[in-house]
Amino acid sequence: xxxxxxxxxxxxxxxxxxxxxxxxxxxxxxxxxxxxxxxxxxxxxxxxxxxxxxxxxxxxxxxxxxxxxxxxxxxxxxxxxxxxxxxxxxxxxxxxxxxxxxxxxxxxxxxxxxxxxxxxxxxxxxxxxxxxxxxxxxxxxxxxxxxxxxxxxxxxxxxxxxxxxxxxxxxxxxxxxxxxxxxxxxxxxxxxxxxxxxxxxxxxxxxxxxxxxxxxxxxxxxxxxxxxxxxxxxxxxxxxxxxxxxxxxxxxxxxxxxxxxxxxxxxxxxxxxxxxxxxxxxxxxxxxxxxxxxxxxxxxxxxxxxxxxxxxxxxxxxxxxxxxxxxxxxxxxxxxxxxxxxxxxxxxxxxxxxxxxxxxxxxxxxxxxxxxxxxxxxxxxxxxx
Amino acid sequence: xxxxxxxxxxxxxxxxxxxxxxxxxxxxxxxxxxxxxxxxxxxxxxxxxxxxxxxxxxxxxxxxxxxxxxxxxxxxxxxxxxxxxxxxxxxxxxxxxxxxxxxxxxxxxxxxxxxxxxxxxxxxxxxxxxxxxxxxxxxxxxxxxxxxxxxxxxxxxxxxxxxxxxxxxxxxxxxxxxxxxxxxxxxxxxxxxxxxxxxxxxxxxxxxxxxxxxxxxxxxxxxxxxxxxxxxxxxxxxxxxxxxxxxxxxxxxxxxxxxxxxxxxxxxxxxxxxxxxxxxxxxxxxxxxxxxxxxxxxxxxxxxxxxxxxxxxxxxxxxxxxxxxxxxxxxxxxxxxxxxxxxxxxxxxx
Numbered sequence: 001x002x003x004x005x006x007x008x009x010x011x012x013x014x015x016x017x018x019x020x021x022x023x024x025x026x027x028x029x030x031x032x033x034x035x036x037x038x039x040x041x042x043x044x045x046x047x048x049x050x051x052x053x054x055x056x057x058x059x060x061x062x063x064x065x066x067x068x069x070x071x072x073x074x075x076x077x078x079x080x081x082x083x084x085x086x087x088x089x090x091x092x093x094x095x096x097x098x099x100x101x102x103x104x105x106x107x108x109x110x111x112x113x114x115x116x117x118x119x120x121x122x123x124x125x126x127x128x129x130x131x132x133x134x135x136x137x138x139x140x141x142x143x144x145x146x147x148x149x150x151x152x153x154x155x156x157x158x159x160x161x162x163x164x165x166x167x168x169x170x171x172x173x174x175x176x177x178x179x180x181x182x183x184x185x186x187x188x189x190x191x192x193x194x195x196x197x198x199x200x201x202x203x204x205x206x207x208x209x210x211x212x213x214x215x216x217x218x219x220x221x222x223x224x225x226x227x228x229x230x231x232x233x234x235x236x237x238x239x240x241x242x243x244x245x246x247x248x249x250x251x252x253x254x255x256x257x258x259x260x261x262x263x264x265x266x267x268x269x270x271x272x273x274x275x276x277x278x279x280x281x282x283x284x285x286x287x288x289x290x291x292x293x294x295x296x297x298x299x300x301x302x303x304x305x306x307x308x309x310x311x312x313x314x315x316x317x318x319x320x321x322x323x324x325x326x327x328x329x330x331x332x333x334x335x336x337x338x339x340x341x342x343x344x345x346x347x348x349x350x351x352x353x354x355x356x357x358x359x360x361x362x363x364x365x366x367x368x369x370x371x372x373x374x375x376x377x378x379x380x381x382x383x384x385x
Numbered sequence: 386x387x388x389x390x391x392x393x394x395x396x397x398x399x400x401x402x403x404x405x406x407x408x409x410x411x412x413x414x415x416x417x418x419x420x421x422x423x424x425x426x427x428x429x430x431x432x433x434x435x436x437x438x439x440x441x442x443x444x445x446x447x448x449x450x451x452x453x454x455x456x457x458x459x460x461x462x463x464x465x466x467x468x469x470x471x472x473x474x475x476x477x478x479x480x481x482x483x484x485x486x487x488x489x490x491x492x493x494x495x496x497x498x499x500x501x502x503x504x505x506x507x508x509x510x511x512x513x514x515x516x517x518x519x520x521x522x523x524x525x526x527x528x529x530x531x532x533x534x535x536x537x538x539x540x541x542x543x544x545x546x547x548x549x550x551x552x553x554x555x556x557x558x559x560x561x562x563x564x565x566x567x568x569x570x571x572x573x574x575x576x577x578x579x580x581x582x583x584x585x586x587x588x589x590x591x592x593x594x595x596x597x598x599x600x601x602x603x604x605x606x607x608x609x610x611x612x613x614x615x616x617x618x619x620x621x622x623x624x625x626x627x628x629x630x631x632x633x634x635x636x637x638x639x640x641x642x643x644x645x646x647x648x649x650x651x652x653x654x655x656x657x658x659x660x661x662x663x664x665x666x667x668x669x670x671x672x673x674x675x676x677x678x679x680x681x682x683x684x685x686x687x688x689x690x691x692x693x694x695x696x697x698x699x700x701x702x703x704x705x706x707x708x709x710x711x712x713x714x715x716x717x718x719x720x721x722x723x724x725x726x727x728x729x730x731x732x733x734x735x
Contacts, residue, residue, distance in 0.1 A: 117713025120416050122491055122500035124424035129713065131677050133716050168612050171498050173677040173712070230496040259500065260495045284490045298646065324488040 004347050004384070005337065005377050006090040008254055010279060010315060011161040011224065011359030012102065013083070013095030013366055018041065018054065019076040023069055028058040036075070039363065043082045045147055050075060050233065073098060074149070081153045084259055087272060087370035091157040091220075094150045096357070102224055103171050104128045106163040110205050111137040116173055122323075131173035132197060138205045141212040148216060159220040160213055164255070165201035166238040170227040189366065195237055201257045202241040211249055221253040222279060226356075229260040235268045252276050254316065257286065258356045266305045271314075278306060279316025281355035284323060290331050297339035315344060318355035319376060320369040325361065327368045333376020338383055347384055351375045399600045404693045405700040407458035408728030409648075409668055411541040411587050411625065412590050413468055415717050417444045418619035422465060428551045451718050455725030459539040459585060460700060470494075470501035470553070471543045479570060481510035483555065490553075495595050496626045497675075497711060505553040506563055510570035515577050540578050541584035544624065545571040545608040545613065547592040568609050575617045585645065587623040587668075589708075592631030595654065607637055615645040621645035627707050632658035639665075650706040651688070656695050667698035672724055676707035685727055703727045 016039070018032035033054045039049045053075055080095030087271075099105035104127060107113040116370040118126045147160050163305040177193035179185020188196060210221055223245065228238040246253045254277035257265075262280060286299035294301055306315060320328050320338045333352070341347045352373055358366040412498045418422075420440050424544045426432035456733070468474060471494075474481075476486045483489075483505040492503040532709040543551075549567045554560070578586050579660070593606055614622040623646030626634050631649035638647055639660040649667020669692045671685050685703070703724055 030573075113472070117715060118418050118421055119499070120421065120710065120714060123487075123496060124416075124421060124428065126421045127498075170496075175676075176680045178676070178678055227498065230493060230498075259491060285492075321490075325490045326488070 005381055006351050007088065007091055007374050007377050008060065008159060008351050008353045009084055009093060009095075009358075010093035010316070010318075010353050010356050011093065011096055011222070012359035013080050013100070014359050014361065014363060015076065015097055016079070016315040016363065019072060019097065021058055021073060022064055023173070025062060028054050033058065039079060043079060043081055043086055044250070045079065062103075078153055079148065081366055085154060085156065085368060088374035089156070089370060091351070093159055093160050093161060094146065094153070096161065096359070098146055101127055101359075102161070102357070103168065104130075104164045106142075106168055107172065109139070109142050109209075109349070110168075110201075111139050112176070113172065114228075115157075119363045124332050129171065129173065131175040132169075132177070133175045134199055135176070136205050137281055138208040142209045143214070144212055144216040147213060147218050151217070157220065157227075158218070159222050159254075160218050161222045161224055161256070162206070162209060162213070164225040164228075164238075165206045166198050166234075167225050167227040167242040168201055168206075169198040170230065171233075172197075181341045194234065198237055198241045198339075199244065202244040206245040206305040207247065209251070210245060210253075214249050214251045218251065220254070221246075222254045222256055224256045225343045226256070226258050226260070228255070229262055229264045232264050235264050236271070238266050239271050242275065243271070246274045247272075254279055254314075256280075256316065258318070262302050263305060266309045269306075269310045270314075275310075275313060277314040277351065278310070278319055279351070279353065279366070281322075282318040283328065283355050284318070286336060288328070288332060290329070290333045290335055292338045292342065293374060297336060298334065299345065300339045303340055303343040312352060314349040315340065316351045316353050319352050320354045320373050322354050322356045322358050322361060322369075325365050327365070328376070330372055330376040330379060333372055334379035334383065337377060338379035341380070341384065352380075394529070394693070396575050404697055404698060406689070406693070406728055407700060407702040408456070408724040409459040409539070409587075409702040409704040410452060410457050410709070410721055410724065411459075411539065411668075412589055413471070413541075413710040414448060414708075415462075415710045415712065415714040416467065417447075417714050420444055427662075447530065447558055451487060451721055454720045457707070457721060457725050458537060458728060459587075460537050461539060461541045461587070470499075472501055472532065472548070475542075475570075475574070476504045478514050479507050479510055480513050481506060481566065481570070483507045485510055487677075492551075495591060499711065501551075503551070503553050505555055506566060506604050507555045508558065508566075508605065510566045512573045512577070512720075515653065524651055536620070536670070538581070538583040539587050540581075541587045544576065544590035544592075544606070545609045546590035546602075547734060549589055549593045549605075564605055564609065567610065571609075571613055572616060572631065575613060575620060579617060579697045581617050585621045586617075586624060587625055587646070589654045590626050590634070591628040593634050594626045594649075597633075601638055603634065606634070607641070610638075611641060611643050618655050623648065623666070623668065625649065625670070625704075626654070627670065629652065630654050630658075635662075637659050645703070648702070651692065652706050656692055659696060661695075661697040663697050665698050666700040666702055666703045667696045668702050670704055670706040671695075671703045672703070672720050672727075674707040674717075674720065675711045677712055679719055681714075682723060682726055682730075686730065689727060 018036045022028045036050050037047050040050045053071045076097040077094040084092040107130045111131040114133050119129045120126045149159050177186050177188050177197050181187040256279040275305045282299040310368035317340050319333045388693050419730050423432050423437050423440050450654040486504050491500045516591050545567045549563045626649040631654045646666040650670040671688050
């Protein structure tokens with residue numbers, strides 16, 4: 001593994017039909033089996049194991065056994081990791097194959113939340129949004145077994161994603177902190193309620209979940225905070241919640257932020273403690289033309305601010321878009337990286353990656369985009385070396 | 386910043402009964418779970434386009450029935466309950482934008498977890514075909530004629546100023562030119578709305594308060610809205626501010642009698658900072674459109690009294706703070722029903 005310009009994923013991949021549908025009650029079909037076997041061949045995975053697991057599950061019909069369910073989940077995680085390995089990524093995870101979605105998965109693990117219904121996020125994509133109805137409580141470790149499984153499935157560096165306290169609070173309805181005291185809430189005004197909510201999550205839930213991961217051996221935890229820069233006045237609250245979420249813990253911690261105005265982080269990120277990397281979306285807002293100057297690479301100009309306010313912190317550099325199917329030219333990926341290196345100055349601080357999780361793309365498109373990320377990085381290394 | 390505390394103490398004499406009290410529902414309404422599912426299934430080849438449109442019409446009728454039963458005074462008959470974002474229908478039915486809006490950059494709507502595809506303005510803008518797509522047309526032809534009070538129809542459009550600022554523009558188009566292009570496009574849109582028996586139109590302006598834009602930008606906003614209102618005398622034009630403190634922007638329009646209505650999110654704007662508006666209908670954003678928590682009618686009613694006393698508008702229309710698409714559909718319906726109750730209680734008392 002080259003130590004220069006290490007490539008990484010950001011989190012989620014789509015879940016294949018043969019993973020989702022049988023676990024949701026549909027029998028394993030011949031189509032599921034042929035899809036899985038076809039993918040195994042493409043990923044150089046032994047097809048015998050796939051056939052054995054899915055054919056056995058097929059015989060169970062609607063009554064999928066717990067063993068078959070576990071075997072299918074393990075298979076999906078193995079495929080997701082193998083897809084990233086074959087694409088050539090240096091740092092990876094299991095594509096969050098056991099998580100329904102980054103927000104829903106988190107709130108379902110926290111006592112105190114109740115689901116309220118689906119909301120559209122963009123186009124016709126939606127997520128299940130919940131309300132906090134009581135003080136949040138950490139109940140049991142979140143991702144320890146998931147992490148251990150991923151570590152067992154690959155020899156490459158593993159980075160565990162976890163949704164951050166600020167984003168969980170920001171994306172939830174508040175039916176506890178704002179609710180009147182006589183109705184069972186705390187009766188706080190909106191601003192005070194938000195602060196209490198975020199910091200309760202950081203102290204009582206996220207820090208214990210991360211501490212447990214660290215105890216299980218996780219060396220790198222990525223805290224996903226896509227909401228961090230959406231409310232300008234609350235950026236300091238996000239910073240405080242990050243610091244409290246990792247306070248006193250040994251390990252490497254990074255933060256992923258996307259689809260928002262990063263300039264709002266300045267100068268507040270000077271107060272961040274124990275954050276080794278900002279993983280950021282850029283490609284979505286960049287030009288698709290070749291070129292390494294600021295006119296061709298407008299999205300990356302904001303890196304000047306990160307260099308000024310957090311010069312020691314690495315950048316997870318989004319070089320491939322996750323919201324369209326067109327695969328980036330490797331020359332464009334190369335130029336995006338070279339522009340970033342030019343601004344940041346030290347290529348060891350740049351980690352090329354997709355903009356965000358690739359869960360809205362098919363595995364075929366996701367694979368091609370990851371390959372473009374890796375090949376563009378190789379070209380950039382050659383240009384630098 | 387939150388100003389909900391502003392409502393907790395008032396020593397003013399109660400003159401509430403001098404204002405007419407009404408209710409308003411505006412903006413984008415949440416999709417139903419069924420519509421979300423069918424829309425996804427159509428994309429995956431598991432359902433037909435006709436299934437989608439049938440569900441769309443069913444949701445549309447259900448939504449209208451809720452407005453009718455709730456007694457909402459001003460209704461966004463265009464609904465928006467199948468709209469993918471603020472821009473999509475306008476962009477797809479107009480020329481002058483770069484092709485491929487369905488793959489345009491995904492961009493966050495201010496501080497929410499909702500996004501839009503950012504269109505790029507490439508040249509002069511104009512209408513390819515009328516905004517109202519077929520299902521809406523069917524509804525207009527079959528349902529609207531049965532309404533005996535068509536002036537309650539008040540479609541919502543993103544304000545032309547916000548449209549200009551939130552869209553992208555190609556290198557060939559200057560910022561000043563973008564404002565002009567968008568104003569021309571909106572003039573055509575208002576012509577279409579006039580033809581749909583709507584007596585009102587409401588512009589939603591989130592950009593200026595969120596970014597607290599300065600004097601030269603505010604001049605663009607005033608020019609744009611004022612000119613469109615002047616050029617469309619058949620329509621009563623309103624302007625609603627959200628996503629930030631609207632005090633200065635409301636003050637800019639306080640003496641502008643070209644506008645029929647002004648309003649804002651009163652969780653973001655302190656009531657004591659607003660001017661009196663004796664010549665306007667005031668849209669009081671009091672019901673939280675972004676949270677499932679439903680305050681009691683009494684609590685909203687008390688806030689409405691304080692608002693009416695402070696603003697002294699000829700009419701105060703209670704409404705929701707932001708688009709209702711930020712709460713699930715079942716909660717949006719509960720909030721609509723609450724708005725209807727608040728409006729009707731006061732009407733009866735008068």
